[in-house]
Amino acid sequence: MSRKRSAVAVGAATTAAAVVVRDLFQREHSLLRNFPLVGHARYWIETFGPELRQYIVAANDEERPFTRDQRRWIYSSSKKENNYFGFGTDNDVEFTTGFPVIKHRTFSQSSAPASAPEAGHEVVLPCAKVVGAARGRPGAFRPTSVVNISGMSFGALSGNAIEALNRGAAMTGALHNTGEGGISPYHRHGGDLVFQIGTAYFGCRDADGRFDLARLKAVVAEAPVRALEIKLSQGAKPNLGGLLPGPKVTAEIAEARGVTAGRDCVSPSRHAEFSDADSMLDWVELLAAETGLPVGIKSAVGDLDSWHQIADLMATTGRGVDFVTIDGGEGGTGAAPLLFADTVSLPFFLAFSRVYRILAERNLHQQITFIGSGKLGLPDNAVQAFALGCDMVSVAREAMLSVGCIQSQKCHTDTCPTGVATQNSWLTRGLAPDNKAPRAANYITTLRRDLARVAQACGVDHPGLITTDSVEILDGRRSSRPMTEVYGYSPGMGLPSDADCAEIARLMSDQRQGGSAPPSATSAS
Numbered sequence: 322m323s324r325k326r327s328a329v330a331v332g333a334a335t336t337a338a339a340v341v342v343r344d345l346f347q348r349e350h351s352l353l354r355n356f357p358l359v360g361h362a363r364y365w366i367e368t369f370g371p372e373l374r375q376y377i378v379a380a381n382d383e384e385r386p387f388t389r390d391q392r393r394w395i396y397s398s399s400k401k402e403n404n405y406f407g408f409g410t411d412n413d414v415e416f417t418t419g420f421p422v423i424k425h426r427t428f429s430q431s432s433a434p435a436s437a438p439e440a441g442h443e444v445v446l447p448c449a450k451v452v453g454a455a456r457g458r459p460g461a462f463r464p465t466s467v468v469n470i471s472g473m474s475f476g477a478l479s480g481n482a483i484e485a486l487n488r489g490a491a492m493t494g495a496l497h498n499t500g501e502g503g504i505s506p507y508h509r510h511g512g513d514l515v516f517q518i519g520t521a522y523f524g525c526r527d528a529d530g531r532f533d534l535a536r537l538k539a540v541v542a543e544a545p546v547r548a549l550e551i552k553l554s555q556g557a558k559p560n561l562g563g564l565l566p567g568p569k570v571t572a573e574i575a576e577a578r579g580v581t582a583g584r585d586c587v588s589p590s591r592h593a594e595f596s597d598a599d600s601m602l603d604w605v606e607l608l609a610a611e612t613g614l615p616v617g618i619k620s621a622v623g624d625l626d627s628w629h630q631i632a633d634l635m636a637t638t639g640r641g642v643d644f645v646t647i648d649g650g651e652g653g654t655g656a657a658p659l660l661f662a663d664t665v666s667l668p669f670f671l672a673f674s675r676v677y678r679i680l681a682e683r684n685l686h687q688q689i690t691f692i693g694s695g696k697l698g699l700p701d702n703a704v705q706a707f708a709l710g711c712d713m714v715s716v717a718r719e720a721m722l723s724v725g726c727i728q729s730q731k732c733h734t735d736t737c738p739t740g741v742a743t744q745n746s747w748l749t750r751g752l753a754p755d756n757k758a759p760r761a762a763n764y765i766t767t768l769r770r771d772l773a774r775v776a777q778a779c780g781v782d783h784p785g786l787i788t789t790d791s792v793e794i795l796d797g798r799r800s801s802r803p804m805t806e807v808y809g810y811s812p813g814m815g816l817p818s819d820a821d822c823a824e825i826a827r828l829m830s831d832q833r834q835g836g837s838a839p840p841s842a843t844s845a846s
Contacts, residue, residue, distance in 0.1 A: 386651070386718065387728055391699055398767035399723040399760035415798040421705055422793045422801065429780035445494070445832055446769045448690065449785035449817045449825040450712050452548060453615030453643040455688035460614040461643075462547055464713060465494035467772070467784060468703075468765050471694050471715035472517045472552070472619070474502025476565055476574045476586075477732070478721070482741045483507035484754040485724045489761025493769075498715060499524075501552055501588065503577035504544050510754075516546045517619070521588040523578035532594050534611060536579070541612050548644070549608055551601075553592075553620040554666070555648050563588035569735065569744055598630035602640040609643070617644030617690070622672035623665070628679045636683040645680075646715065647673045649695025669695035670705065674808035677710045677815075686710065687818040698764075700771040707772075707784040708792050708804060710815040716768075723764035724757040782829040786822060789815050 337358060344357035353360040387395075390406070397404040414420055446467045453461030470490050475483050477500065484507040490497040491511030498515040499508055503524025508514060518525060518537075525537035540546065565574070565586035575582035595601040601618075609616045622628075635641035649669025666672070673693055680686045693711040697703045698719025706714055722728070725739040737743040740752035772784040779791045789804040796802060804810075816822060 386696070387722070392722060392728065394699070395719055395722045395764060399764040401763045401767075404767065414795070418795065418797055420795040421701060421804075422795060423701070423704055423775060423779065424791050424793060425778040426780035429777070444766070444770050444773045446773060446783065447825070447828060448712050449783060449821050450690045452617075452690045453609075456609070456615075456641060456643055458609055458613060458615045458643060460547065460612070462615075464496055464547075466496070466765065466769065467707075467713045468493075468698075468768050469496040469515075469692075469713055469715050470498060470512075470720050470761075471717035472498035472500035472515075472550070472555075473717055473721075474500030474523075475505040475507055475577055476502045476569070476744070478742055479737075479740055479744060479749040479752065480505065480507040480573065481749050481752040481754050482721070482724055482757075484510055485752065485757035486720055486761050487512040488754060488758030489720075489724075489765065492758065492762035493765045495765050496547065498550065502574070503579065504540060504546075505573060505577040509544065512545070514544060514546045515548045515550050516540065516544075517550045517552050519552045519588055520590065520592050521578075521586075523580070523588075526579045534607075537608070538611060541614065546614065548615045548617065549612065550644075550646060551592075551605070551608075551616065551618045553618055555619070555621055571744060574744075598627055598634055602631070602634055602638070602642075605642055606640050615643035615690075617642050617646060617692075619646035619648060619692075619694075621648045621650060621666035622676055623667065625675060625679065628676050632679050632683050632685060635680075635685055641685070642689065644690040644692060645676065646692040646694055647676055649673075649693075651695050669693060669697070669702075670709065670808070673706065673711070674709050674810070678809060681710075681811075681814050686814070687821070698768065700768060700775065703768070703772060704775050704784065704787060705792055705804070708787045708789050708815055709808060709810075712785055712817070716765075720761060720764070723761045725752055725760075782826050785817060785825060 340361075341357040344353040344360065347353065390411075394404050412420070414422075445465060448464040448467055451461050451463045470486050473483075473486075478486075483505060487497050487508050487510045489495070490513070495512070496515050497508065497512040499517050501517050501519025501521065501523055504514065504516065516524070516537075518532075521530065522532045525533055525540060527533040527536070537549075541549075567583050567585045570580065570582055570584060570586050572582045574580075574586075578586060580586050592601075595604045605616045605618075608614075631642075647669065648666075649672055650664075650666035651668050667675070673691075677686060677691065680689060690712045691710050692713045692715055693703075693706040694715040694717065696718070697706050697711075697714040698716030703711075703714050718726070721741050724741060726737075726741045727739055729738055731737050732742040735743045735745055737745075737748060740749040743749060776782065776784045776787055779787050781787060789808070789810050792804040793801040794804055794807045805812075805814075817825070
C-alpha cells in the first residue's frame with residue numbers, strides 16, 4: 322500500500338514539475354511565466370466564473386441575464402414545486418427608477434381564480450385575436466396559449482432539448498417556433514409549429530441556397546405548421562449573419578437545413594427575396610396565397626424608417642402581415658459579438674411601444690397580432706408587455722432554464738454542461754426529453770396561471786385586456802408616471818378591438834363555468 326502511495330506521489334510530483342518547466346519557458350501567458358503551476362488556478366476560476374457567481378457571490382437580484390430569484394421561480398415552477406417567496410421583496414423598490422408597479426383593483430366584476438400554490442395549472446389562456454382573420458387567410462386560427470416557445474434552431478440547441486420543448490408545447494397547447502434552422506425529427510413530437518424563414522432559407526431552399534417555394538409548400542403539407550414567420554433580425558445579433566462551422570454541421574442538421582454535412586453553414590445578414598418594404602409585402606402575400614397560412618415578420622428594432630414604410634404601405638395598398646414579433650435587444654439565445662449583444666437594437670419595451678404606436682396611428686393595430694420576445698417569460702415583464710399591446714409572448718431562455726439550463730453562458734462553445742445548447746453527444750445524453758418535457762409544460766402552465774391571477778387582480782378576465790392605466794413606472798421614492806405617459810400611448814392603445822375583447826371575455830367566462838379549449842390551436846371557424 323505504501324509503495325502505491327509513493328508511486329502516486331512521485332507521479333504527481335513529476336507531473337507538477339513538468340508543468341512548472343513548461344510554464345517557465347512558454348511565452349503566451351505572462352501570469353504562468355511569473356507564477357508557474359499556481360497561475361492555472363486563475364484560469365480555472367475564470368472558467369467556472371458564472372457558476373461560482375450564481376451560487377456563491379451574487380445576491381438574489383444582482384446577476385444577469387437572469388437573477389437568482391428569477392431562475393429559482395422558473396426552476397420551482399417547472400418542477401411544480403412551491404414557487405412562493407417569503408419575508409417580503411428584496412428588491413430596492415423605492416430607490417429604483419423605472420421599477421414597474423401593477424395596480425390592483427379593490428372591486429371588480431371578474432371572479433377570482435384559485436389561489437393555492439399548485440391550483441389553477443389547468444387554466445387555458447387563448448389569444449385574444451384570431452391570427453390571420455383580418456386578412457382572410459384560409460389557415461387563420463386562434464392560438465390556444467398566450468405563452469409560446471420562441472425560435473431556437475436545431476443546431477443552436479441539441480436535439481434532445483428541441484424534443485423536450487416540443488413535447489412540452491404539445492402538453493400545453495403552446496406553439497413551438499422552429500427557429501431558422503428548419504424542421505428536424507425532434508420538432509415532430511406533437512407540438513404545433515411556427516416555421517421561421519431566415520435569410521439562408523434553411524429547410525426551404527434549393528441546392529444553390531436560393532428560396533424554393535415548392536420545398537416550402539412540401540414542408541408545410543407534411544408538418545403541423547400553423548404559421549410562417551419571416552425573420553428580418555433578432556435581438557441577440559440584429560442584421561448580422563450567422564455561421565455554424567463545418568465540424569458542427571452533422572448529418573441531422575444538414576438534413577433539416579438543406580445543406581451539406583461537414584461544410585460551413587452561413588446565414589447572410591439580409592434576405593435575397595426582397596430588398597425593401599414594398600417587395601417584402603409582395604413576398605408576404607405570395608407566401609400566404611401559396612400556403613394559405615398566416616404570415617408574419619420578426620425583427621429587432623433600430624431605425625424606424627422601415628416600420629413607417631411598412632405601415633404606410635399596409636394602410637394604402639391592402640397588403641400586409643398577419644402578425645409582428647418584436648424581439649428586444651436584451652434577447653440572447655444566439656451567440657453574438659459582445660458589441661451586438663450589448664448595444665445594437667433597442668430593448669424590448671422601447672422597441673415594442675414605438676412599433677406599436679406607428680401601426681396604431683394608422684389604425685392597423687387591431688388587424689395585427691402582436692408577439693413579444695425578450696425576457697418576457699417572467700410574469701412581471703409579461704404583464705407589462707400585454708399592457709403595451711402584446712397579444713402573446715414567446716419564451717426562449719426561460720424555456721431553456723425549464724429543461725435544465727443553469728445559465729453557465731457557454732451556449733457559443735458547444736460545451737453546455739446540461740446538454741441544452743450543444744451537439745456534443747456525451748453532454749446531450751444528460752438531457753432526457755421524457756423527463757424534461759413535463760418541466761417545460763409545468764413552466765408554461767404556471768406562467769399562464771400567474772398571468773390569469775394578475776389579470777383578475779387588475780379587474781379583467783384576460784391578460785390581453787390589461788391596459789397601460791394598470792401599470793405605474795416609478796421615478797424614485799417620491800413620484801411615478803403612468804405607463805400610458807411613459808410610452809406615449811393615446812387612450813385605447815394596447816387593447817384588441819371591441820369585438821375581440823368581448824369574444825375573449827366570453828371564452829374566459831365559458832372556461833370558468835366548466836368548459837375549456839382543447840390543448841391545440843383552434844381554427845378560425
